[in-house]
Amino acid sequence: MGEAGGLVTRPDLLTVAGAAPPAEEEGWLQIALAHRGISRRRFLGFASAMTALLALPASMTPQIVKALDTAKKPTVVWLEFQDCAGNTESMLRSADPTIADIVLEAISLEYHETIMAGAGAAAEAVLAKHVAAGDIDILIVEGAIPTADGGVYCTIAGKTAVQHLQEAAAASKLVIAVGACAWDGGFPGLGVTGAKGVGDIISGKPLINLGGCPHNVANTTATIVHYLTFGSAPELDQYNRPLFAYGHLIHDQCERRANFDAGRFVEAWGDQGHRNGWCLYKMGCKGPQATYNCPIVRWNGGTSWPIGAGHGCIACASPNFWARMSPFYDRLPDVQMFGVDVQAQTIGLGAIGAVSVLTAVHAGSVIARRSRGRGKAVVAPDGTVVPEPPTPAAPSDGSGTSA
Amino acid sequence: MTNVVIDPVTRIEGHLRIEAQVDGGKVTSAYSSGTMFRGMELILQGRDPREAWIWAQRICGVCTTVHAHASVYAVENALGIEVPPNARLIRNLIAGAQHIQDHVIHFYHLHALDWVDVVASLKADPAKTASIAQSISSYDRSSETYFKNVQARVQKLADSGQLSLMASGYWGHPAYLLPPEVDLLAVAHYLDALDWQREVIKIHSVLGGKNPHLQTYLVGGMAAAVDPNSPNVINWERIGFISERIKMMRAFVEQVYMPDVIAVAGYYPDWWSIGAGHKNYLAYGGLQDGNQNDQSQFGFQRGIIVGGDLGKVLDLDQTKITEAIAHSYYTYDGGATALHPWQGETNPKYTGPTPPYDALNTDSQYSWLKAPRYDGMPMEVGPLARMLIAYAKGVAPVKTLVDGALAKFSAQPPVLFSTLGRTAARMLETVYLLDLMDSWLEQLVQNMETGDLRIHDGTKWDPSTWPTDTELEGWGFHEAPRGALGHWVKIGKDHKIANYQAVVPSTWNAGPRDEKGQTGPYEASLEGTPVADPTRPLEMLRTIHSFDPCLACAVHVVDATGKEAVRVEVR
Numbered sequence: 001m002g003e004a005g006g007l008v009t010r011p012d013l014l015t016v017a018g019a020a021p022p023a024e025e026e027g028w029l030q031i032a033l034a035h036r037g038i039s040r041r042r043f044l045g046f047a048s049a050m051t052a053l054l055a056l057p058a059s060m061t062p063q064i065v066k067a068l069d070t071a072k073k074p075t076v077v078w079l080e081f082q083d084c085a086g087n088t089e090s091m092l093r094s095a096d097p098t099i100a101d102i103v104l105e106a107i108s109l110e111y112h113e114t115i116m117a118g119a120g121a122a123a124e125a126v127l128a129k130h131v132a133a134g135d136i137d138i139l140i141v142e143g144a145i146p147t148a149d150g151g152v153y154c155t156i157a158g159k160t161a162v163q164h165l166q167e168a169a170a171a172s173k174l175v176i177a178v179g180a181c182a183w184d185g186g187f188p189g190l191g192v193t194g195a196k197g198v199g200d201i202i203s204g205k206p207l208i209n210l211g212g213c214p215h216n217v218a219n220t221t222a223t224i225v226h227y228l229t230f231g232s233a234p235e236l237d238q239y240n241r242p243l244f245a246y247g248h249l250i251h252d253q254c255e256r257r258a259n260f261d262a263g264r265f266v267e268a269w270g271d272q273g274h275r276n277g278w279c280l281y282k283m284g285c286k287g288p289q290a291t292y293n294c295p296i297v298r299w300n301g302g303t304s305w306p307i308g309a310g311h312g313c314i315a316c317a318s319p320n321f322w323a324r325m326s327p328f329y330d331r332l333p334d335v336q337m338f339g340v341d342v343q344a345q346t347i348g349l350g351a352i353g354a355v356s357v358l359t360a361v362h363a364g365s366v367i368a369r370r371s372r373g374r375g376k377a378v379v380a381p382d383g384t385v386v387p388e389p390p391t392p393a394a395p396s397d398g399s400g401t402s403a
Numbered sequence: 404m405t406n407v408v409i410d411p412v413t414r415i416e417g418h419l420r421i422e423a424q425v426d427g428g429k430v431t432s433a434y435s436s437g438t439m440f441r442g443m444e445l446i447l448q449g450r451d452p453r454e455a456w457i458w459a460q461r462i463c464g465v466c467t468t469v470h471a472h473a474s475v476y477a478v479e480n481a482l483g484i485e486v487p488p489n490a491r492l493i494r495n496l497i498a499g500a501q502h503i504q505d506h507v508i509h510f511y512h513l514h515a516l517d518w519v520d521v522v523a524s525l526k527a528d529p530a531k532t533a534s535i536a537q538s539i540s541s542y543d544r545s546s547e548t549y550f551k552n553v554q555a556r557v558q559k560l561a562d563s564g565q566l567s568l569m570a571s572g573y574w575g576h577p578a579y580l581l582p583p584e585v586d587l588l589a590v591a592h593y594l595d596a597l598d599w600q601r602e603v604i605k606i607h608s609v610l611g612g613k614n615p616h617l618q619t620y621l622v623g624g625m626a627a628a629v630d631p632n633s634p635n636v637i638n639w640e641r642i643g644f645i646s647e648r649i650k651m652m653r654a655f656v657e658q659v660y661m662p663d664v665i666a667v668a669g670y671y672p673d674w675w676s677i678g679a680g681h682k683n684y685l686a687y688g689g690l691q692d693g694n695q696n697d698q699s700q701f702g703f704q705r706g707i708i709v710g711g712d713l714g715k716v717l718d719l720d721q722t723k724i725t726e727a728i729a730h731s732y733y734t735y736d737g738g739a740t741a742l743h744p745w746q747g748e749t750n751p752k753y754t755g756p757t758p759p760y761d762a763l764n765t766d767s768q769y770s771w772l773k774a775p776r777y778d779g780m781p782m783e784v785g786p787l788a789r790m791l792i793a794y795a796k797g798v799a800p801v802k803t804l805v806d807g808a809l810a811k812f813s814a815q816p817p818v819l820f821s822t823l824g825r826t827a828a829r830m831l832e833t834v835y836l837l838d839l840m841d842s843w844l845e846q847l848v849q850n851m852e853t854g855d856l857r858i859h860d861g862t863k864w865d866p867s868t869w870p871t872d873t874e875l876e877g878w879g880f881h882e883a884p885r886g887a888l889g890h891w892v893k894i895g896k897d898h899k900i901a902n903y904q905a906v907v908p909s910t911w912n913a914g915p916r917d918e919k920g921q922t923g924p925y926e927a928s929l930e931g932t933p934v935a936d937p938t939r940p941l942e943m944l945r946t947i948h949s950f951d952p953c954l955a956c957a958v959h960v961v962d963a964t965g966k967e968a969v970r971v972e973v974r
Contacts, residue, residue, distance in 0.1 A: 104560055117516045118572050118573065187441070300613065303608035303609060308612060309608075
């Protein structure tokens with residue numbers, strides 16, 4: 001069976017999207033894929049997987065394929081600041097498409113400290129060229145940005161993280177913050193380096209936040225594909241997070257949910273319930289108050305996810321989760337059992353523990369300030385911040401959040 | 404004399420700046436600077452020690468797992484917990500997978516482009532590459548067609564004018580010495596390794612829920628439940644899944660990584676005598692096959708080698724560890740220049756140039772790293788230290804591996820004190836770990852077969868079982884891919900973390916000078932490194948990359964407020 005025949009007679013290759021692309025696209029696809037020099041099977045598999053993840057009709061697959069096969073690949077710059085490179089590692093684990101397909105075929109990743117060939121002046125020359133030309137299509141940021149003491153807590157080539165971010169953002173069409181740190185300051189945000197999220201530093205640019213510790217590369221890839229295909233972000237919530245990834249409670253999507261509803265709980269690590277895969281709520285699981293598509297997309301090519309592997313969720317894709325969700329082994333208060341439908345948008349943002357309350361004074365004020373700045377959240381009398389229901393929005397301009 | 408600055412040093416984790424003076428085509432002095440600081444350990448204070456590992460793991464996403472590993476051991480040591488065998492085996496399988504995957508990624512994706520000219524690979528004859536490949540390995544992807552396709556892929560990239568990650572490389576540099584056919588071989592395996600690493604690390608996903616930042620550690624064991632007859636946990640099907648990936652590890656390491664390192668090294672014989680540094684080596688040991696403090700059960704040995712003397716391995720005495728700050732952005736109360744971690748303080752005080760800057764004040768403070776010393780001496784940690792210590796102690800499988808590799812080059816052990824020695828030791832260590840992986844999985848299977856399904860010792864899980872009249876102190880040791888890692892914890896009478904500190908591999912290696920002016924290992928190793936073109940210091944990158952730098956780990960992750968909060972206590 002030839003490749004051309006494969007497209008028509010192997011609809012199973014496209015079962016993720018549920019249907020084969022229209023036959024009339026075939027000739028065009030052949031040319032496009034030959035030009036790109038990659039296997040049609042792999043390329044179509046990627047496009048249809050993206051179509052499914054974004055919950056688009058299968059008939060959109062050819063449009064995605066077409067967008068990805070532009071003559072000029074989009075220029076992408078990835079900057080790292082107060083980071084652990086965990087989001088970079090997550091990107092390297094990308095399965096659909098593979099990382100080689102991304103950096104060789106889908107985009108031109110011109111700057112990425114962890115894996116780029118050049119160093120020092122040679123590396124900075126590439127960045128400077130794109131900053132001067134203003135031709136960065138997508139700027140991806142990993143890590144928090146320290147603002148205290150003139151920015152001395154992170155310098156690259158002698159320049160502060162703030163300066164790098166502002167210069168690169170000004171030269172970019174779209175900015176994506178990956179991971180908890182780049183989104184809201186993350187772990188470093190609790191320290192004294194004045195660590196902030198991207199949205200606190202830049203303004204006037206479309207910004208998409210892809211929280212998580214780390215981000216799940218499947219969501220990031222899908223977001224990028226959507227942007228390249230349609231020229232806009234997928235629908236976002238009040239935190240500029242795509243609804244397809246952050247719009248539903250983990251608890252509602254969890255494979256162990258039936259055990260929760262039936263009152264079957266793990267009571268001790270390694271007990272019979274644990275071995276049966278029962279609910280981890282009593283062991284501190286934060287799934288009932290966390291949103292993410294972790295249970296659906298899972299990790300490492302869909303292999304598993306934390307609850308699936310036997311440990312509770314720590315709500316790593318939730319706002320300021322470090323401050324709000326520790327102690328991680330304490331049971332969540334006020335989780336309704338039956339007959340109460342908890343919606344993602346009605347989850348409070350109160351911290352759950354004594355230590356958290358202490359350390360969250362700073363973080364909480366950041367949330368409150370940020371939320372007030374956006375005018376999309378309500379500060380409750382007890383000081384907690386409750387977001388308004390998510391409304392689909394174009395990428396925010398990121399403004400209104402700088403100090 | 405020419406000043407050379409490399410900032411950022413890329414193909415590493417984190418933010419590293421190297422300044423060097425080059426004279427007569429060689430580095431005469433070098434300065435290593437960590438340029439990023441987060442400040443973490445204060446944040447751990449007052450928290451539940453059982454969750455310290457969740458936070459500590461975020462010290463690094465490249466060295467994911469290793470800080471979780473050291474952290475749970477530290478708290479278990481404080482509480483006097485010995486984890487059940489299955490938990491130890493699962494931890495070891497995770498750690499072994501981390502080492503093997505990380506070492507292969509290091510060679511192909513972080514280090515290879517120091518030796519391999521990607522653009523030159525376009526000139527290769529794929530038929531000759533196939534013939535070379537088939538002569539050194541039984542790896543099945545070695546046909547002429549295969550290499551032709553890889554070359555076509557690289558050609559497409561070059562023709563597009565958008566070179567992506569390859570845009571800034573030093574292609575055509577005179578220090579590249581491989582024939583184009585070997586360049587092509589390495590480029591093909593660069594791409595294969597990208598696929599391989601993604602697949603084999605699924606071991607972490609099964610045992611840890613996800614990678615990076617695994618989520619199944621517990622103080623007292625692991626949360627990865629084991630039951631051969633349950634569909635939802637580690638059962639016979641999952642064991643098969645893991646076993647298959649260990650086989651994939653072995654195949655790639657033995658058929659690709661090992662022959663490639665040997666082949667590439669063959670074209671760079673000078674590098675067996677470049678980059679030695681101080682020749683002092685330190686390892687804490689780890690990967691226990693039994694009680695966590697029983698050194699006879701260690702997969703990696705503990706010890707010290709001084710001045711390249713392989714005839715004598717000294718016992719490690721922790722009380723001889725100090726951290727110097729004369730050239731670091733910190734102060735010690737009372738003006739001390741070096742303190743044992745027990746008395747450690749971290750008062751950050753940036754005294755460097757105001758950004759944007761062109762040069763550091765290398766005469767005064769120039770790094771966010773402290774300078775760890777053992778008995779006053781700088782120490783190199785990592786795969787070379789581990790392999791040398793095991794070799795000198797006569798560990799049979801290590802001796803066989805090292806002697807076998809040396810025989811291929813008709814060389815003696817001292818050649819290992821070098822840039823290439825580090826790269827070779829990392830590969831040999833990877834091979835060494837394959838048998839351990841098999842053995843750990845086999846033990847886990849035996850336990851499942853005999854009905855031992857314990858994964859957690861819960862007797863101390865409830866903090867109400869902990870003493871209220873005394874503070875507890877503990878330490879956890881681990882040999883991370885990059886070297887000796889220690890976490891120290893102090894638990895207060897209120898059962899919260901009173902103090903926490905980590906002393907990390909890349910701090911040992913990448914630290915600056917001390918109060919006596921003694922260089923750190925990176926700095927010492929760079930001295931004498933040839934530099935053909937100071938504007939393209941490719942050779943310096945070879946030596947730096949041979950250490951596999953991880954700067955997120957290295958920067959002292961302590962109290963950023965200057966309080967006495969992170970005093971470390973060690974029993």
